Amino acid sequence: MKKFxxxxxxxxxxxxxxxTDVEPTKTNNVSNYSADFLREWLKLECRVVKExxxxxxxxxxxxxxxxxITAYEAVHSGIPNAKPLAGQINRLAVTSMxxxxxxxINYHWGIVVNAAVADMMRFMFDKNxxxxxxxxxxxxxxxxxxxxxxxxxxxxxKTLTDESVKHGKAVAQAIYNYSKTDGGHDSxxxxxxxxxxxxxxxxxxxxxxxxxATPLSPFWSKCRPILASNMDYATPPKxxxxxxxxxxxxxxxxxxxxxxxxxxxxxxxxxxxxWADDPFATCTPTGHTFNIxxxxxxxxxxxxxxxxxGYAMLGVGEIDAFIACWKAKYDYSLIxxxxxxxxxxxxNFKTVIGTPAFPAYTSGHATEVGVxxxxxxxxxxxxxxxxxxxxxxxxQHGFATRKFSSFSEMAKECANSxxxxxxxxxxxxxxGLLMGRGIGENVVKSxxxxxxxx
Amino acid sequence: xxxxxxxxxxxxxxxxxxxQKNNQEQLDKDAKLMATLECxxxxxxxxxxxxxxxxRFMEDSLMKYHISLTPSQSQHIDSIKTVLTMRTGKLAxxxxxxxxxxxxxxxxxxxxxxxxxAATEKMLQEVCK
Numbered sequence: 001m002k003k004f005x006x007x008x009x010x011x012x013x014x015x016x017x018x019x020t021d022v023e024p025t026k027t028n029n030v031s032n033y034s035a036d037f038l039r040e041w042l043k044l045e046c047r048v049v050k051e052x053x054x055x056x057x058x059x060x061x062x063x064x065x066x067x068x069i070t071a072y073e074a075v076h077s078g079i080p081n082a083k084p085l086a087g088q089i090n091r092l093a094v095t096s097m098x099x100x101x102x103x104x105i106n107y108h109w110g111i112v113v114n115a116a117v118a119d120m121m122r123f124m125f126d127k128n129x130x131x132x133x134x135x136x137x138x139x140x141x142x143x144x145x146x147x148x149x150x151x152x153x154x155x156x157x158k159t160l161t162d163e164s165v166k167h168g169k170a171v172a173q174a175i176y177n178y179s180k181t182d183g184g185h186d187s188x189x190x191x192x193x194x195x196x197x198x199x200x201x202x203x204x205x206x207x208x209x210x211x212x213a214t215p216l217s218p219f220w221s222k223c224r225p226i227l228a229s230n231m232d233y234a235t236p237p238k239x240x241x242x243x244x245x246x247x248x249x250x251x252x253x254x255x256x257x258x259x260x261x262x263x264x265x266x267x268x269x270x271x272x273x274x275w276a277d278d279p280f281a282t283c284t285p286t287g288h289t290f291n292i293x294x295x296x297x298x299x300x301x302x303x304x305x306x307x308x309x310g311y312a313m314l315g316v317g318e319i320d321a322f323i324a325c326w327k328a329k330y331d332y333s334l335i336x337x338x339x340x341x342x343x344x345x346x347x348n349f350k351t352v353i354g355t356p357a358f359p360a361y362t363s364g365h366a367t368e369v370g371v372x373x374x375x376x377x378x379x380x381x382x383x384x385x386x387x388x389x390x391x392x393x394x395x396q397h398g399f400a401t402r403k404f405s406s407f408s409e410m411a412k413e414c415a416n417s418x419x420x421x422x423x424x425x426x427x428x429x430x431x432g433l434l435m436g437r438g439i440g441e442n443v444v445k446s447x448x449x450x451x452x453x454x
Numbered sequence: 455x456x457x458x459x460x461x462x463x464x465x466x467x468x469x470x471x472x473x474q475k476n477n478q479e480q481l482d483k484d485a486k487l488m489a490t491l492e493c494x495x496x497x498x499x500x501x502x503x504x505x506x507x508x509x510r511f512m513e514d515s516l517m518k519y520h521i522s523l524t525p526s527q528s529q530h531i532d533s534i535k536t537v538l539t540m541r542t543g544k545l546a547x548x549x550x551x552x553x554x555x556x557x558x559x560x561x562x563x564x565x566x567x568x569x570x571x572a573a574t575e576k577m578l579q580e581v582c583k
Contacts, residue, residue, distance in 0.1 A: 043550075047543075210513035210523060273499075279506030281539045299564055353503075354510050388564065390571060395492065395553065396546035398499025401571050 030078040030109045031454035035307035037110060037144045038071060039294045041117045042311065044140060046283035046291060048121065052128045054188030057356075057364050058220045060284040061322040062184050063124040065226070066175060067117055068290075068315025072308040074116035074171040075109045077102050079305050082450040085312065089226050089447070092178050098170035101163070108152065108164045109304060114144045115168030123176040128188055183223035192357075193219055198333065203242030205333045205359040212357035221327035225320045229446055233438035234324035236431040239334055239361040244344055251344075253425040257337040258345055261352060261422040269352055272421035274399050275365060275414045276353045285365045285414075286318045289372040291393035292410075296380055305454050310379050317371035317443040321436050325367040326358075328435070334360040337425055351422035362432035363424045366415035370436020371443070373411035378444045379453070381407070411437075484556050485573035486581070491549045492574065493582035498545060502538050509534075 045067060049055045055063065069085060076082040077100040087094040100107065118141035122129065129137075149161045179185060187193075196214045198205060207213050225231050240249040264272075277288055293314050297307050337360065341349040356364075377385040385407045392401050404410040415433045418424035509531055516523065523531070561570045 050539075050543075207517075209510070210517045273503060278542070279503055280535045281542065299567070350511065354506065390564075390568060392553070392571075396495065396549035397542060398492070398495035398497070398502075400496075400575065 028078060028106045028109070029080060029305070029454075030075045030308065031303040031305035033110050033304035035297055035302055035304045037147075038113055038117065038304060038307050038311070039298055041114075041121070041140065042067070042290055042294050044136060045121060046287045048125055048129070048133045048137075049283040049287055050281040051130060051133060052125050052188070054128055054191050055125075055284070056191050056216055057284045057286065057368075058184070058217045058223075058322045058326060059188045059191055061286040061318045061368065062179075062182075062187075062223075064286050064290050065315035065319035066124060066179050067120050068308075068311035068313075069226070070116050070120040070172050070175045071113050072312035073097065073175060074112050074168050075107075075304070075308055076450075078107065078109045078112075079309075079450050083448040085316075085447065089316065090224055090228050091181075092175075096178065097174050098167060100167055105163045106160065107167060108148055108160055110148045111145060111161055111164035112168040112171075113304065113308065114141060114148065115165040116172040117168075119169050119172035120176065123172065123179075125188075127186070181224070184220070187217065187220075192216055203335055205335055206339050207357065208336050208338055208355040209357060215333075215358040216356070217326060217358070218330055221323055221330060223323050225323050226316045227320060227443060227446055230317075230320035230439045230442055231324060231327075233435045233442065234327045235331075236328055236362055236435050239332055239425075239427055239431075242335070253427060254337055254340045254345060256426055257419060257422055257424075258341050258349060260419055261349070264352065264420055268420040270399070271402075271413060271417045272352045274394055274402060275417035276421060277394065278397060279354060285368045286322075288393060289318065289368060290314060292372065292389075292391060293376070295391070295393060296376060296389075300380060303454050305450070306379065309449060309453050310375070313375045313379070313443055313447075313449065314372065316447070317375055317436075317440050318368055320443075321368045321371045321439050322364065324435055324439060325362055325364050325432060328362045328431075329359040332359065332361050336360050337422060349422075353421040353423060355423045360424060361428045362435060363415065363418050363428040364432070365418055366411075366424075366429045366432030367436040367439075369411045369414040370433045370438075371440040372436075373407045374437055374440025374444060376407045480560060481570065481573050482577075484560060485570065485577040487552065488549075488556070488570075488574045489577035489581050491545070491552060492578060495545055495549060496578075496582065498538075498542060502542065505534060505538065 042064075045064060049060045049063060069089075073085050076084050084094065084097065086092045086097045118137055121137050122134070125133070145161070145165070149157060152160055192212065192214055194214060196218050198214055198218070205215055221234070240253060243250045245251060260268075275285075275288070277283070277285075282288075283291070290311070293310055296302075297310060300306075302310070336355050338349065338351050338355050373385065376387070377383065381387050386405065387407055389404045389407065389410060390401045391404070391410070395401060402413070404413070411433060415429040418429055419426055513523065556570070557567065561567045
């Protein structure tokens with residue numbers, strides 16, 4: 001009998017020792033979790049953007065941005081000393097967010113983020129989401145939920161799983177409700193805001209392709225920025241005054257584009273194509289920068305903590321970069337180089353890549369990559385931006401890798417790519433880059449992000 | 455004793471040489487695999503950009519004379535884009551899976567990946583004409 005009782009007691013101890021919950025004795029920090037699954041979510045988002053009608057650069061920036069914000073907001077209470085974005089970003093009240101019950105529940109932060117991001121993906125693409133992509137989102141959510149749940153104790157795991165899913169979905173719903181009032185909700189259903197009558201004038205934008213008689217998202221600057229102070233960067237210097245005088249600065253800007261295209265090296269042509277991503281299906285400049293973030297997180301073995309902070313920082317910056325850039329574009333509605341050059345310099349001029357259907361000044365690529373530069377600098381360097389980066393994000397689409405010794409070098413090449421492509425004046429790129437860098441720095445310093453990010 | 459140390463040194467050196475040879479063989483094998491896939495992707499990329507430019511220049515010519523595309527022309531162009539996008543996506547998935555699994559298995563550090571990139575690019579010059 002004694003031996004039998006000892007045997008039973010031993011079994012109980014062994015069962016206790018095989019408990020694979022995140023134990024209360026080990027602090028349940030987000031930094032204890034792998035970011036592998038979150039990176040896969042962002043890769044899927046790139047694909048969904050490419051395949052969902054209506055997701056052009058401003059709309060894509062919003063979709064990526066809110067997914068990043070949601071991931072952070074869902075788990076900030078699992079990051080020591082972290083503050084929520086609610087209460088720090090424009091019109092997102094703390095009271096509108098669900099309260100995490102971390103005193104009573106040891107959330108599985110992986111399950112929380114998985115549930116939050118899955119819901120936000122469905123919300124962001126909603127009415128135009130293809131059945132195949134909806135299935136991919138559902139399948140990915142189920143896959144990770146099963147993987148995470150399998151690691152939990154069989155007795156308490158179900159409750160923990162349910163509470164973690166509930167919290168993640170509640171956060172996603174709250175952020176989605178917030179997003180619905182920002183002015184960009186459902187814009188993918190009519191991204192050109194038609195009907196719209198563009199302003200006319202000798203210096204004004206005219207259509208640059210057969211399909212788009214009106215330009216993209218002319219009212220995007222009216223969207224609510226995530227950080228109101230980012231709009232301090234939305235008024236770059238005026239573009240050079242339009243002129244047909246061959247001695248004028250404006251004419252020289254146009255001839256610079258013309259001569260660049262005529263004299264591009266093979267590498268410069270490749271650079272123009274690389275940063276344009278693809279003529280038919282691109283996840284847009286924001287997607288490319290998010291892909292670089294994903295690569296950086298992977299190659300630095302970043303934890304889930306760093307991943308949620310990184311994607312949120314970049315998300316805030318990208319949303320506001322496009323609002324700021326689009327403000328400048330429609331403040332001036334400046335004629336594109338191809339239109340000016342074909343009319344006043346050479347009617348046979350052809351650009352290297354297609355000119356997108358919206359005005360010139362400033363460049364969207366330059367603005368958003370400036371944001372990326374500053375956020376990558378903050379997260380992956382000691383503040384000097386020096387990082388040996390091999391951008392592999394386009395290898396699968398037939399591009400060679402591109403190497404940079406700093407994030408600044410990466411950003412400059414991206415900005416210059418639009419000159420090589422023949423679609424932006426130099427001033428569009430340089431002032432766009434300055435705007436983006438300003439916004440990126442502001443995002444890093446104006447929000448109380450966690451310090452000592454693991 | 456000294457003879458033993460000498461013998462072990464020889465054995466150790468041969469083992470290292472053997473490992474290096476294996477590593478190089480693995481690198482060459484992996485680089486060839488990636489190079490073959492990347493060659494196909496690069497050719498497909500050039501095809502995409504060429505077709506995109508052909509479509510663009512054709513549409514520009516029509517626009518100059520205020521001629522619109524006919525519905526069937528639009529449809530034809532859209533179907534070309536769809537086919538190319540699907541082919542690109544399929545190949546991209548294959549390359550991504552291959553690259554990810556190679557990186558996890560054999561090339562985890564940035565330095566190892568740069569060595570792999572260089573080997574792949576060198577192999578590309580040979581396999582991709």
